[in-house]
Amino acid sequence: MSPLFWLESHRGRYTVVRWLFPRLLAAIYLIAFASWGVQYDGLVGENGILPTKSLMENIHAYEAREHTSLFWQMPSVFHWHYTDAFAHGVLTACCVLCVLVMAGVAQGPLLALLWFGYLSFATTGDIFMGYQWDALLLEAGFLALFLAPWRLWAWRSPAEPPRGSIFLLHWLLFRLMFLSGYVKIGGGDLPWHDMTALLYHYETQPLPNGLSWFIHHAPRWFHVASCWIMYVIELALPFAIFLGRWGRLVAALGFLGLMVMISATGNYNFFDLLTGLMAITLLDDRWWPQRLRTWLRISAESPRPTFKHWTQWPALAAVLPVVLVTLLAADSFLAGRIRDYKPLLPAGLHEKLDAPAARTRSFNAYGLFQDMTEERPEVILEVSDDGALFLPLEFKYKPGDPARRPPFIAPHQPRLDWQMWFAALYPGYDPQRDANPNSPMHWFGQFCTALLQHKQPVWALLEPPPFPVEKITHIRARLYRYHFTLPEVRKVSGDWWEREPVGSFCGTMSLRARGR
Structure with missing residues (x-):
């Protein structure tokens, strides 16, 4: 079937979307850059856990030794220059660009700079920038380049967007939702199969909020019904994207409803905002209030550009390559996630395209x-x-003190607190095994060492310690099992959590023991 058929299925006018999407995407970029900026020094600054400066020095040393360039393997502005001050300058500049895009200034070129700016930090952010929403922001940011106007000023009277650009955004939304549902049902995880997963989710998610406790104690039938509804939203509604404007309306409402529920019951940074933004791209002009269309000076009588018009060419030319490369990405991804799944696309295509696409x-x-x-x-x-x-050291956001209420912190993402959730799922920290930089727990040893070295940017990521920082000489980690308290228990004690010790996560660490 011709790709033009699918483009024609999206033939409604999306002029309002063209006006809204770049501005709201820039607002999400602003949130992401600001959130990364306030924790940058402690995570990857020169006195942070995994310093970008050391990474770039190693890259330049390799380039000099091998007489080659690694720019295309690790694309980043920091290939040309790096200091902490320069990194903060880039962050500040990107925040300014976000405001300019929201004001309608040179949206296409500035969004390209924002995409490369975020890619620069994602490339050098190591494990702290390896989340799926970072990839989602970069992909949405890349596709926005085909939608946004490439003129100096775009305030009102937006032109209709290239049809291919709308299709690409809908294709991204389809993959995000459908694959998220498919890996649950196809991955073999029992709680997703017997519809009990949400009995655990609100308690065990990385960073619960204050409402998580209440939803966790909802009746069993509520959680089972919610699981069924989620499957309908993630597995069935994505196909409604390609079933005309009413299908897209139903899909948009379903996706937005799911994002509202996720946002209300957990701290998922800008993920739910970005997915919600993707969902509103399903709404053509007729679904938006007449008052908004009048204010934007959108006329339904204006002639529509045909596929042959030059403004359609860049997006049309991108459709087939983007679809092909993203199908390859999905094929490789499912082969690694689903038991007995064998790649469907030719191995030669994977060999040629997987690595270059992954770098972006x-x-x-x-x-x-x-x-x-x-x-x-x-x-x-x-x-x-x-x-x-030994006295406990509190993090700012993750569970610790059982009496502390889980905080509301979205859309900020405290990446160290998130990473501690993943750390707890590993079988402890082994200094010999995890000294290898390729170990998924290497960062934990670097984190503890930075604390013992009294690096202030790292300590700033935590609550004030029970001893003066400069006097702390030893650190260890214990593993506990946490549960939300029952309503009758919390009514008496006021505690949100109850916990029981499991054992040691890592033994005592001290720089003195290493001859320091």
């Missing part, structure tokens, strides 16, 4: 929440100034 982080596959964690292990750090008396 803009042609992705998605599969959120494939495995449901049924228990909540938590790593609790303890510090000491003498090696004898």
Whole structure:
């Protein structure tokens, strides 16, 4: 079937979307850059956990030794220059560009700069920038280049967008939702199969909020019904995207409803905002209020550009390559996630295109929440100034003190707190095994070392310690199992959590023990 058929199925006018999408995307970019900026020094600054400066020095040393360039393997503005001050300058500049895009200034060129700016930080952010929503933002940002106006000023009277650009955004939304549902049902995880996953989700998700406790205690039938509804939204509604404007309306409402529920019951940074923005691209002009269309000076009588018009060419030319590369990404992704799944596309295509596409982080596959964690292990750090008396060290956002209410922090993402959730799922920290930079727990050792070295940017990511920072000489980690308290227990104690010790996560660490 001709690709033009699918483009014709999206033939409604999307002039309002063309006006809204670049501005709202820039607002999400602004949130992402600001959130990364306030924790940058502690995570990857020169005195952070995984310094970008060290990464770039290693890259330049390799380039000099091998007489080659690694720019295309790790595309980043920091290939040309790096200091912490320069990195913060780039962050500030990107925030300014976001405001300019929201004001309608040179949206196409500035969105291209924002895409490369975020790619620069994602490439050098190591494990702290490896989340699926970072990839989703980059892919949406790349596709926005085909939708946004490429003129100096675009305030009102927007022109109709290229039809191919709308199709590409809808294709991204289809893949995001459908793959997220498919990996749950096809991944073999029992709680997703017997519809009990949401009995655990609100308690075991990375960073619950204050409403999570209440929803967790809803009746069993509510969680089972919610699971069925989620499957309908993620597995059936994506196909409605290609069933005309009424199908797209139903899909948009379903996706938006799911994002509202996710946002209300957990801290998922800008993911739900970005997915909600993708969902509103399904709404053609006729679904928007007449008052808005009048204010934007959108006329339904204006002639529509045909496929032969030059403004349609860039997006049309991108459709087939983007579809092909994203199908390859999905094929590889499912082969690694679904048991007995064998790649459907030719191995030669994978060999030629997978690696170059992966470097841009803009042609992705998605599969959120494939495995449901049924228990909540938590790593609790303890510090000491003498090696004898250890007291707990509190993080700002993740569960620790059972009496502390889970906070509302979205759309900010405290990436260290998120990473501690993943750390608790590993079988402890082994200094010998995890000294390897390729180990998924290498960062944890670097984190503890930075604390013992009294690096202030790293300590700034945590609550004030029980001892003066400069006197802390020892650190260890204990593993606990956390559960939400029952309503009758919380009514008496006021605690949101109850916990029980599981054992040691890592033994005592001290720089003195290493001869320091």
